[in-house]
Structures are given as structure tokens and as C-alpha cells.
Amino acid sequence: MAEKAAAEATTKFEEQEGALKKAQEDLTNARGELQNLKTDYDKAKADVDEKGRRIAEIEAALKTLPNQGDPAAMGAQVKELSDAKNRLQTELDEAKQVQEALRQKAEAAEGQLAAKEQTIQSYRGPIVQRGLTGKVLAYNPGWNFVVLNIGDRAGLRNGVQMVVTRGGSMIGKVRVTTVEPSTAIADVLPGTLAKGQTVQPGDSVLFQGAR
Secondary structure: OOOHHHHHHHHHHHHHHHHHHHHHHHHHHHHHHHHHHHHHHHHHHHHHHHEEEEEHHHHHHHHOOOOOHHHHHHHHHHHHHHHHHHHHHHHHHHHHHHHHHHHEEEEEEHHHHHHHHHHHHHHHHHHHHHHHHHEEEEEOOOOOOOOOOOHHHHHHOOOOEEEEEOOOOEEEEEEEEEOOOOEEEEEOOOOOOOOOOOOOOOOOEEEOOOO
């Protein structure tokens, strides 16, 4: 029974390590994608600005064409400038669409980035309500771990350190290694047990705010 519980605890720990590694890889990829999107967005914005400037120059040129001269030549010049303006306007509209699409993608990437950072933070820095309490259901002296009657439904997280008490007095401290919906496994921290004391089923555990 003890070996099975220890094996399950080891498996859970390895799963947590694997999940953290995957989250870190996803975060790195998301940051790279976001940077690429921002670079593409800057290029698209510069393209929009340049095309807008060129259209303004053509419009100004059309307004300043001389009223005298060969009508045919003037008409050809006006048509050439107008056609150039229309082509640029089409390119400008397309560039604006690309710019908007990239902006939306960048926003989505930023949202994914924030979610992945929160996932990693949940592994690295458990956020547990100060004062969370529970009970010891079982203690395995051979492997020096306990089973608690609280889990992630109560807000417990991996890595949390809890004080074990009995009758209002501290017996020792444990660190949570595996969390299930309604139970958890925690290692008894070496050197924290009071002299002559052992953890027993029915002992209370308390999270005081320190990991």
C-alpha cells in the first residue's frame, strides 16, 4: 500500500513537471509569435502611412496642374496621376485590411501569452487562501508522507507548506506534493517534527501564508 501510494505520488509529480515544461514551451512559442506579429504590424502600418503620403502628393499635383497648355497632354497627365492615385488607394485599402488583421492577431496572441503566464504562475507560485485548514486522513511513517482531506476544490495547490497541529500545538510541517479534487498527499518536512512526536490521523493542518 505504501509503495503504491509513493508510486502514485511520484507519477503525479512527474506529470506536474511535464505540464510545467509544456507550459513553458508554449509560452516561449507564444512570445515569439507575438513578436513576429508586432514586427509585421509595424511594417504594415509603415506601408499604410507611405501610401497615404503618396496619395496626398498626387492629389496636390492634380490641384496644381496648369490650366493652360495642350489639352490632350494635360488630359493624359491628369489620367496618369488619377490612375496612379486609384492604384495606390486600392493598395492602401488592402494594406489597412492587413494591418487590422495583424492587430487582431496580436491582441489574440497577447491574450494567449497572458493565459500561459498565468498557467506557469499557478505552478511556480501557488495562490492559496491564508487560514486554509484540513485534517490528516493517514500517515505513512515508512515513506514519511500524509494524506489530507482537502484538495484543489478547497483551493489547495502543489508546493504549499502547511503546519500540522494537535490540540492547538504545532506537531510539525508538511509540503503538498500531489493534489486531487478532494484529497492531497504531502511530505512531512524533515526536522520540523517536535521531539518525540509523530503525525497521526486526525491531526489538523493549517496554511499560514508561507510556502
